[in-house]
Amino acid sequence: MKKILLLLCLSFLVPKTYAQEYFPNNESVQNKNTNFTAFTNAKIYVTPTQIIEKGTLLIQNGKVIGAGATITIPKNCVTINLEGKSIYPSFIDIYTSFGIEKPKEITSTERNPLYDTKRVGYYWNESIRSEVNGYESFKYDPTKAEELLKAGFGVVGTHVPDGIAQGSGMLIALNNADKSTQLLSDKITNHFAFTKSATTNQSYPSSLMGMMALLRQMYFDLDWYKKGNAATKDLSLEALSNNEKLVQIFASEDKLNSVRASKIAKEFGLNYVLKGIGNEFERIEEIKKTNSKFIIPINFPEAYDVSDPYQANQMELKDLRFWNQAPTNLKVLSDNGIVFALTTDKLKKVEDFRTNLLRAIKYGFDTTKALEALTTIPASILGKSNEIGSLKTGSLANFVITSGEIFEEKTIVYENWVQGSKYVINDIMVKDIRGKYDLTVNNTKYKWTLDGDIAAPKSEITSVDAKKIKSKLTIANNWISIIIKPNDSTKTSFTRATGYIDDIEKISGKAILFNGNEVKWSAVKTAPFAKAVDSSKIEKNNMILPTTFPNVAFGTVKKATQQTLLFKNATVWTNEKEGVLEETDVLIKNGKIAAIGKNLSDASATVLDAKGKHLTSGIIDEHSHIAISRGVNEGGHNSSAEVTIEDVVNSEDVNIYRDLAGGVTTSQLLHGSANPIGGRSAIVKWKWGASAEEMLYKDQPKFIKFALGENVKQANWGITNPTRFPQTRMGVEQVFTDYFQRAKEYDLAWKTYNSSGKKGKGKAPRVDLELQTLAEILNKERFISCHSYVQSEILMLMNVAEKFNFRVNTFTHILEGYKVADEMKKHGVGASTFSDWWAYKFEVNDAIPFNGPIMHNAGLVVAYNSDDAEMSRRLNQEAAKAVKYGNISEEEAWKFVTLNPAKLLHIDDKVGSIKIGKDADVVLWNNNPLSIYAKAEKTIIEGVVYYDVQKDEAQRVAVAKERNELIGQLLQEKNKGMITQEPKKKEKIEYHCDSLEH
Template sequence: MRKIKLLLSGLLLASLLQAQETFPVNGLADKRNGCYAFTHATIVQNAQNSLQNATLVIREGKIVAVGASVTVPQDAVVIDCKNKYIYPSFIDIYTDYGITTPQRQPFVFNYNAPAQLNSNTKGAYNWNQAIRPEVNAYQQFTADDAKAKTFRELGFGTVLTHVKDGIARGTGAVVLLGKDKDNLMLVKERASAHYSFNKGSSTQSYPSSLMGSIALLRQTYLDAQWYKNKPSTEGVNISLQAFNDNQNLPQIFEAEDKWNDVRADRIGDEFGVQYILKGGGNEYQRIKEMAATKAAFILSLNFPQAMDVEDPADARLVSLSDMKNWELAPTNPGALEKANIPFCLTTADLHDTKQFYTNLRKAFENGLSEAKALEALTKTPATLLGVYDKVGSLETGKLANFIITSDSVFSEKAVILQNWIQGAKYGVKEDAWNDIKGVYNLVLNSENGTSNYTLDVKNNNTANVIGKDTLTGKFSYDGKLVKLSFSATPAKKPMVAAIGGMNNGVGAQYRLSGTINGDTWNGLGEDTAGNRITWTVTFVRAAAPDTAKKKMTPHQQLGKVTYPFDGYGWEEAPKQENLLIKNATVWTNEKEGKLENTDVLVKDGKIAKVGKNLSDGSAKVIDATGKHVTAGIIDEHSHIAAMSINEGAQSVTSEVRIADNLNPEDINIYRQLSGGVTSSHILHGSANTIGGQTQLIKLRWGVDDEALKFKGADPFIKFALGENVKRTTSMANNRFPDTRMGVEEVLNDAFTRAKDYEREMKADPKTTRRDLELDALVEILNKKRFITCHSYVQSEITAAMRIGDKYGFTFNTFTHILEGYKVADKMKAHGSNASTFSDWWAYKTEVQDAIAYNAAIMYKVGLNVCINSDDAEMARRLNQEAGKTVKYGGVPEEDALKMVTLNPAKALHVDNKVGSIKAGKDADLVIWSDHPLSIYAKSEKTIVDGIVYFDREKDLEQRRKITAERTRLINKLQAEKRSGAPMRPAEPSYQVLLGCGDHSERGGLITIEQDDIETLNQ
């Protein structure tokens, strides 16, 4: 007995200790450790397991028992859940709930404003304001019941919250959505680490581009690894320490676009990190690439709202890709499910959270299963965050987080009745708890007698009272009180004596109220004469099942995903073929020169033979009689197919890479194929002295960004001289340099630092801080990376070459070079190539001395001369630009053609692969309708690696398909409007054309994006 007493005392003490807390009580303590038993329910433990007629028991905020044969504790409050469903409450993995939203200023690049070069953050933090890994959401979290209520009404009980600000954003916390003290709502303080490409509220100038954000994040990883050794040169860096401390947490990256998903994943792969990717809703457009990331995704249900395109003037400005995305975006979750890619669902990005279930059902209609949706809202987020032992399913020992619904939770008729969070009840629509639908007998009693009616209850707010006729009235049940009023006389009928003799007047009106006790209702009331009435209702039978079929929208076939996701995209990518081009005039660019009536055989993507009367049974024959065949045009200086061009916030940004932000869906790839271009050298802009690393691409329309890259090509980098660099037109330039002399000194300083860095890396590679900026410059010193330099004025060109001679490297190519004719002999001695415009001049002070004979003069001096575009539209006419050198300077036709084919291949060190028609080289070819330097010449077929990426006949066919598809989608959008669905005004689809001087992806020439209705060269 003594042992039992001791045991009971111990349990009591444990209970008291458990009840203790640090907060003082002002008044009377009211500690309730309730025990509840929810009986006779359908309990959905998780997406795979459901229990019928089961019981759930909770005590002190936790589940203590769940099953079909659970014994109900004697002290439990029993809640009968007959005909009810119990689900684990949902988890939203991507919120900023309970966090003060950072104040952001809209990004507007102001060329005339001074740059903010240093961080404004005070303390021992990172040098860049956008790197904020030391921020912890749990330290800022405050429960917000108004916002929590919005989540609870949707069925959520738990969220991950974080500060949505910066590139490295710190840690997130898992919190509950209850009303209790903030500390009791925290489930896991440091649950995740967060990243994005968006610098957020940072006012610091760097980074100002997508590739700058990527470079900054990459450098931060390297700096954090270096900081692990506590280098004395760094001292204390709170940010780098936090960055390292956060690496053992789940890593969540806000990508917000399918290509950013891929970009983020590549950073993760580089540093051994597997990100959880917050997608942008367009992942379905590149599902193969999404699967290759091996990532779990966070998907919003923020589907595009239909646009009002009734006015044809509005409709013509909306691109086909935008209309296709409206139609296909609801397929996104289903596409990931089909591809076996794990994902969570979030309310993030919804303009109105009330659209959550509406859009979820759209996803169901478009391929998402209910089981996967439930998993995406419960188990998957809990597992990813390491809290599945606490939430995410209904199992013994877990937090009592669950919702009670009137039906299967995703059913259209389902109502969330209650949301229990940590054992505390939060009513949602409790008035719908009792399902009172059915047919009843209503009896009214008064001094004058008794009257009987039939009461047909449709729902808690609708019922019909039936006597001899159906009578008009009002009905409501709020879960506590029943209210009913009706007229004893049907509407629009003569007023006659009251029914049943209860009232001697005519047209009696009854007002009743009362309560429900099981199947019996009773209460009091009055008629219009003031007579008191008692009434009872008894159950007769259940409501007849609703046999009326829901009006279904006729099934409409969805459009197909194309690659790229554009009118001119492929449903199936073109295949490499063996081709035999017959009877053409072939411009070989080799010693054989121009060959008449000649054949070109293409096999396995290479030029196999060039000659007359060739044959090959495996090859598709193309009759080119009367046509001309040339090597594909190579544009040495282009800015297409990139999301950003300039990272101009610092004088030296050699760490940034165009390759990091290629845009394989830029319509200019296709347009330039129509002009015979097969390769383009995508350059960083000219905003700073040492810009970013360039990327040579092949115009393989439809591939991903990685497959665009010209494999095996030497790496290049962009330098710049002159007005753009020293910001001549800026009235408030505070970024060094400010003169042409300063530009020269920036180069001197950069390569001095690079030589010192190289020496330190060789002496002590383990403890020397890896610097991506200097890595690229060391590659130049070691002739592993080559320079293409924006230039105009002879004096600065000469100065630049002297810098190269001083440090032992060559300026490989001077581009623009409009005063090249003045220094051609010096350039030849230095070993430079020239890449110039055919006849541009007078568009700024630096080019006043430009002449149309520049290219011809440099050619005659013996330089390797290229004609480039630096312009998305001009690139489609580079053959004509080359033809101008025949007029201005008398350059022979074949040598003129080489200026846009073989010569840029030589300048880019790829003339062993492209630039001429020779056996063994890549089959990058153009079949022209006329003399290739003629203004009448059209590219009939443009071939890259033996694949016909542009065919003028197929292009005409594709335009007809585009017209038909646009018509179909416009009709569908109009039908959506007629159905009464919410619409938004038509918005033009914009494309940003970036050039040398444009800053950030927001900065270029903005044009209406008529990608799918553009008329190509005719």
């Protein structure tokens, strides 16, 4: 069996060498047809834009010899008259797993986490599978090929869709008649994705940010390896190097992930073809900026059955909206100049491809663009334009024959020829006899109506007085048979008529009456076929609802823009030496605070009456986990310093809008606390409707998350036998000491290399993103924000830091900070804590609500943070607790959520107070901001109003109206008999420090 499989693989690798073994050319066994075949009088689409009316297509030996209006037909030629029919190039799908067996997933008994690979000679991470070649496991699937052939496809690209670096893909002709020519290219594409391999239980990476970090490290390692720096051979990197000239395809599977993949491509000078998911229209501006070509599926969601109002209420507006807007994706991409090919990927049934494509065309997608996306564009992406995708001379004879325009619903696809081999979909010889006739059988007259499908029309015969006559019609090879049973006859009285369809205007033949007499019959057409239309079932385009920024509830139809604003007579909490100013004006201009005083004026400003209201700087949340995609923890290793939250900011999380409603303008998005050394953080401004890149704080200080305590030693993971180091608090200290020593040595190696004059020459140290990040801490270029609880560990980390000559920047949570505030003061560390959380796990038992005020009174910079999506919306009330529990002044308490976190984040020169020249990140409150009755009326970032309470009220009405409109559309779909799916409530994950991806 193994030998047979090996020979099969070799037959694909070297098809010419092994062709005779499998497909003998001995004339006694097989006669190869080398005749010319000419298809005449057809409308020929040589390319989507080069069309020949009444043309001839000439093929020989599986290739196009010529196509034109004046082609000379040679002798020894089979001629096929295709008058009234059209010829198109067969379609190409460059993203499939055709003929590839799904990789076997590891069993539940094998799922104990693996930290180091057991593979020898390959890359250290088992999700990097660049050495895998599609042809090694390929097995041609004739049944699946037939499905694709029926849909019009002649060529497919296929690969093994497993892992992050998935290896090479091949190109296959769907030629069921000649196996020897099926393989067009054994290696043509190189594949990547944001997915772990299903075949490994290696714990890293466990998050999207980990996958992005791994890809970066892989490319750095590839560059280092190619320069000959490695001591041993790495088959994964070797394959990656060998595949560099192949077409690089990245399955991003989401609009935001497309932007993320593009980011990596730009960093390393790559050119990914991005395989999307169908939601690209929602972020078309960002998609355009990738400058990438795309592969787009058209698996539109089925309508939801919203007849049960309780189930319907579980649906999020964005999902209802996506159902409505998804059919416009191809039009939007095309209108914006995005070059893309189409794929059958993600479809439940290949036969749905045509249905969905016709629906996209109905919603405005141009038919010429559609044909390009299936022929010339995929061929061009693969660099195979001279072989496939057109009917130019020399191309493979891959084409479909249709009854008319290929993208018209009534058009019949007759045949799909691949490499000159015919695959019959519908009988091309069947004549269309549908219509109305006067039927005469032995001088008895009837009315005869034929409708339905061409190949199997439905028959209805009535008497001259309109009484229905029982009858049965059969057609085969243009021979027609009718059995007629007159209403006044006995049970066994039948008339049997038969005839050959020669002239569809008049059909005739012979009939045998019930008494055995032979007579003549004829049918003369009186009216052509007109498809009956049930007006109640006419599928009209649904009204498409406008896309918003972002395309979720409370998104805006237009992006918010910067304004000049003048607040008059406000109570201004400056957070500066001026304190709280009564009846004061504040002018915002060009995104900055331009003036503070009384009786200010500016002719260009929108004036806002703030009398009786309070104007403050925006709240800053030092510790947040909202708006993060696919994992807040990269817990696969005990150090993940190489990952960054900046890669995975989710700009569409509704918690952003909710934070704005609570007056929050800036947050630090922190890695979780699954490991002692976590990932790098992202400082963001909540610019609702903007891209993730636009939300990132410009030139932000560098931060990283560290953690201590129960989480990092896996005390609360719920795993019966945790296997990852460390598992004790002693082990946590050793992790820090070990990694900082390694980082110190790494940093020294690079400094020595760079200062020795060898830069660019000789063997360079290997770039290690993890150690590089830790070296930045040693060089005082990156700050630590450390998750902490217990006083002994707090002291421990400060000792480790001082041993390596740096300082911890912030202890976050720090619920036993009141015990060691004096030591923290000496070290120079700040504190970001909870106001009154306590006893939610064992190491929090000693927490007290006086913690923040005690540390503040000891001279520490103290902030209150959320670490929680719900709490971040009411941090103003959290600040008020410092007044209640610590007798802190209102002004100082307010700084706990504004100026103090700005100081901890080293951005207090730009935000955190109302001062001329600072960013115009301000909030207008209807009451004292520390009051439980206070509501944010306007939240402004850099002069742009991102939240307005009055607009919010209007949006709530608009959201309800939109839901009703969409539910009405969905109910209509069900009433039409369309396929529907059950509404499903999506459980939204709200990340906390200890959240783990599964």
